[in-house]
Amino acid sequence: MTPETDPHQAPASVEELDAFLRAFEAGSLPKSRWTHEGHLVAGAHYVYLFGEARAMGHMRDRVRAYNQAIGGVNSATSGYHETLTRMWIGVLVRLLRASHGTSRLAFVQLAVERYGPRRDLHALLYDFDVVKDQRARAMWVEPTGGWPDLLDS
Template sequence: MTDLPFRPFPDDAAVREIGQRLLDRSLPRADWTHEAHLGAATWLVRERPDLDLDAQIAAIISSYNLAVGGVNDADSGYHDTITRTYLAGVRAHVATRDPDEPLADSVNALLASPAGRRDWPLRFYSRDLLLSAAARRAFVEPDLAPLPRPC
């Protein structure tokens, strides 16, 4: 049993499986956890340069949500601003890591960092703005601090 505030990935294969099952929409809904979101995002950034994440991430996650019986509306499902905020954090994290580092080690380090916390977007956004329907539908600029940029 672990006393970590997150469930670490045991190995690279586990991270890749989450990412691939997101893409092929076969990941069980119950497995689409916070850790899975950040693991899949790290895998996509590190190992899927063939995907234009800025152009495709909304469709990837929205279509996954629908495939597992979810919805994407003003109250639930895909949230563009939160997704793009974490994507900025993942990109900044990946830019600071050794590119030869095992994928699971990189994801677990991200999850253990401030950027891996569930409340991390609130460093950049007021709660009202972040949780607004407008922020769910489309990316809105932060109102508290600028998002991190890869070095």
């Protein structure tokens, strides 16, 4: 299966990865492919290329633009979520540190393999419903439980 037939799969080749990213950045990626795993693909790619700070800014800008391109709204209750985005970028930065010398494609695949099934990871870090919290959607809220050791491996 490929990401086109199963949007929960990581790209199998650099060509698939680049095609996914081009479509995402152009706002032409079908909404059905903008899954949790799709977020991981884009985030892992940006972390790999740019490092944490620039990846965060890039992801913020691209997700907001994508949401608008597909007719979505970035508001206090829907669309882009600052805390979840920054949390996942932090998770991906830790994963990259632990995966010394891997290629961009291998890192993206590792991110999807490791964290695709863990879309609720935020529940380990926050003692409130961070997904629905309007303050957390608008601005970074530090994890209430810190970063568990399991994120560092």
